[in-house]
Amino acid sequence: MNYYSLNKTAPNVSFREATIKGQAPDKGLYFPETIPVIDPSVVKNMDGYSKEELAFLIMEPYVGDTIDKKSLYRIVSETINFPFPLVKVNDHISSLELFHGPTLAFKDVGARFMSRCLGYFSEQQKGKVTVLVATSGDTGGAVANGFLGVDGVEVVILYPSGKVSPVQELQLTTCGQNIKALEVNGSFDDCQAMVKDAFMDADLNKALTLTSANSINVARWLPQQLYYFFAYQQWQDKTHPPVIAVPSGNFGNICAGLLAHVSGLPIEHFIAACNVNDAVPQYLLSGSYQPKTAVPTISNAMDVGSPSNFIRVMELFGNNYETIKDKISGYTVSDEITKQTIADVYQQFGYTLDPHGAVAYDALEQYLSAHHELKGIILETAHPVKFPDIVEAMTGKKIEIPESAQPLFSKEKKSVSMNASFASLKEWLLSQA
Ligand SMILES: *Cc1c(COP(=O)(O)O)cnc(C)c1O
Numbered sequence: 001m002n003y004y005s006l007n008k009t010a011p012n013v014s015f016r017e018a019t020i021k022g023q024a025p026d027k028g029l030y031f032p033e034t035i036p037v038i039d040p041s042v043v044k045n046m047d048g049y050s051k052e053e054l055a056f057l058i059m060e061p062y063v064g065d066t067i068d069k070k071s072l073y074r075i076v077s078e079t080i081n082f083p084f085p086l087v088k089v090n091d092h093i094s095s096l097e098l099f100h101g102p103t104l105a106f107k108d109v110g111a112r113f114m115s116r117c118l119g120y121f122s123e124q125q126k127g128k129v130t131v132l133v134a135t136s137g138d139t140g141g142a143v144a145n146g147f148l149g150v151d152g153v154e155v156v157i158l159y160p161s162g163k164v165s166p167v168q169e170l171q172l173t174t175c176g177q178n179i180k181a182l183e184v185n186g187s188f189d190d191c192q193a194m195v196k197d198a199f200m201d202a203d204l205n206k207a208l209t210l211t212s213a214n215s216i217n218v219a220r221w222l223p224q225q226l227y228y229f230f231a232y233q234q235w236q237d238k239t240h241p242p243v244i245a246v247p248s249g250n251f252g253n254i255c256a257g258l259l260a261h262v263s264g265l266p267i268e269h270f271i272a273a274c275n276v277n278d279a280v281p282q283y284l285l286s287g288s289y290q291p292k293t294a295v296p297t298i299s300n301a302m303d304v305g306s307p308s309n310f311i312r313v314m315e316l317f318g319n320n321y322e323t324i325k326d327k328i329s330g331y332t333v334s335d336e337i338t339k340q341t342i343a344d345v346y347q348q349f350g351y352t353l354d355p356h357g358a359v360a361y362d363a364l365e366q367y368l369s370a371h372h373e374l375k376g377i378i379l380e381t382a383h384p385v386k387f388p389d390i391v392e393a394m395t396g397k398k399i400e401i402p403e404s405a406q407p408l409f410s411k412e413k414k415s416v417s418m419n420a421s422f423a424s425l426k427e428w429l430l431s432q433a
Helices: 015-021 040-044 051-066 069-079 107-122 138-147 166-173 188-200 202-207 218-234 252-262 279-286 310-316 321-327 335-349 355-369 388-395 403-410 422-432
Strands: 002-005 030-032 086-088 093-097 129-134 153-160 179-185 209-212 243-247 269-274 328-332 376-380 416-419
Touching: 002 015, 015 051, 015 107, 015 209, 015 218, 051 069, 051 107, 051 218, 069 107, 086 218, 093 218, 093 355, 107 129, 107 138, 107 153, 107 218, 129 138, 129 188, 138 153, 138 166, 138 179, 153 166, 153 188, 153 422, 166 179, 166 403, 179 188, 179 422, 188 209, 188 422, 202 422, 218 252, 218 376, 243 252, 243 355, 252 269, 252 310, 269 279, 269 355, 279 310, 279 328, 321 328, 328 355, 335 355, 335 388, 355 376, 416 422
Parallel strands: 093 376, 129 153, 129 209, 153 179, 179 416, 243 269, 243 376, 269 328
Antiparallel strands: 002 030, 086 093
16 A cells, blocks of 8 residues: 655655655645455454454555564554443443543554554664654643654654643653653644644754654554444444544544545444534535634644644545535534533533543534434543543542553653744754754
8 A cells, every 4th residue: 555645746655654754745644545445244244353353454454565464463452452442321322432541542542553663664774763743732642652662763742831731741741761842832733833844844854864643644543543443343233323423623533534434334424523623614514624723722632723634534535525514514612512511411421521522422412413313422532530620620520540640640740841933943853863
């Protein structure tokens, strides 16, 4: 399998090259040349596969011969070595809990897969690779944890100062070793712009082998398909596939779900659930796509004004507005409704949502209320403990910190403060080279 740049002016590359490069030299995102078709017998008999077997089958065509089969099986097994339970909230809505990984957020899967692929590739290459990543919250922790101690890989994380939660900040600033955190005096979009500029800079590319761990990297993006397969595997009524609501920011997750669907996974409909940063829901309404400046909300991992991966969604559907609209509905959920949803769902069903899951829940409920015959799944993308103030205020109940997160609270934050300017980033990176 090769990958082409969505800007269509760069050469096609293998999975290996796409993973190491992150972004194509013409600034385009890489996209698979063909969408693999899943053997219908696999879909029909999905219950008969272990999640490792399934993960291997799904990822193999995307990786091609760039990773030998035995190593790929090991990599996918390590990537998904925690549970992905589908939990019933009520008769119509279930929650696929994606927060049982080491940093309590769904980004663990992409980060773990990518770090292991990059570790595998860097063994065959001289000199170290520098992973540069901007985070609006959860990416940083997942990437830091996924890459910690991986030989030959240095990780530099940019995050917007004061705009991530305390647990998120600890997760990305306390690793040490090969992980450095840059605390940027600006927004997530500023951080993302600085990273994009770095990849284009000739001096930096001469001094360092730079790669990205944002969801634009195919090795982070593609394994997110697995959530949808695990959801379907656990879905009881296979004759009536679920509607799936995805809390969306950069649109990597939902785009991976759409890819799974295009390759043959039965999913009734997709819901793009957004907070007020709703460029895509607005596009679905009007047909005109207008990126905006990001506004801070309580579902902060979705505070993205200009979602990088939406262009992949467009490509997947041949840039056809009608086809896209047919498959995806968009909803905008305010902070107020998000809070109310956390309170209501806890009161009525005893289920604790985090703010991101709550956005998806409200959006799904709106959709289902107009489609009574359907049932759905929300992707619960973060553990509620990552947002204790809001969640505890709404449920009136203390959230227990899972054991895996306990050690964080005794660690010391280490970050480098930086202006939101590419010049500052460049100077700092060159000083590290
Ligand atoms: C990153 C993140 C999202 C948004 O995912 P995208 O793939 O960027 O759309 C949603 N919820 C949580 C908790 C996240 O960390």
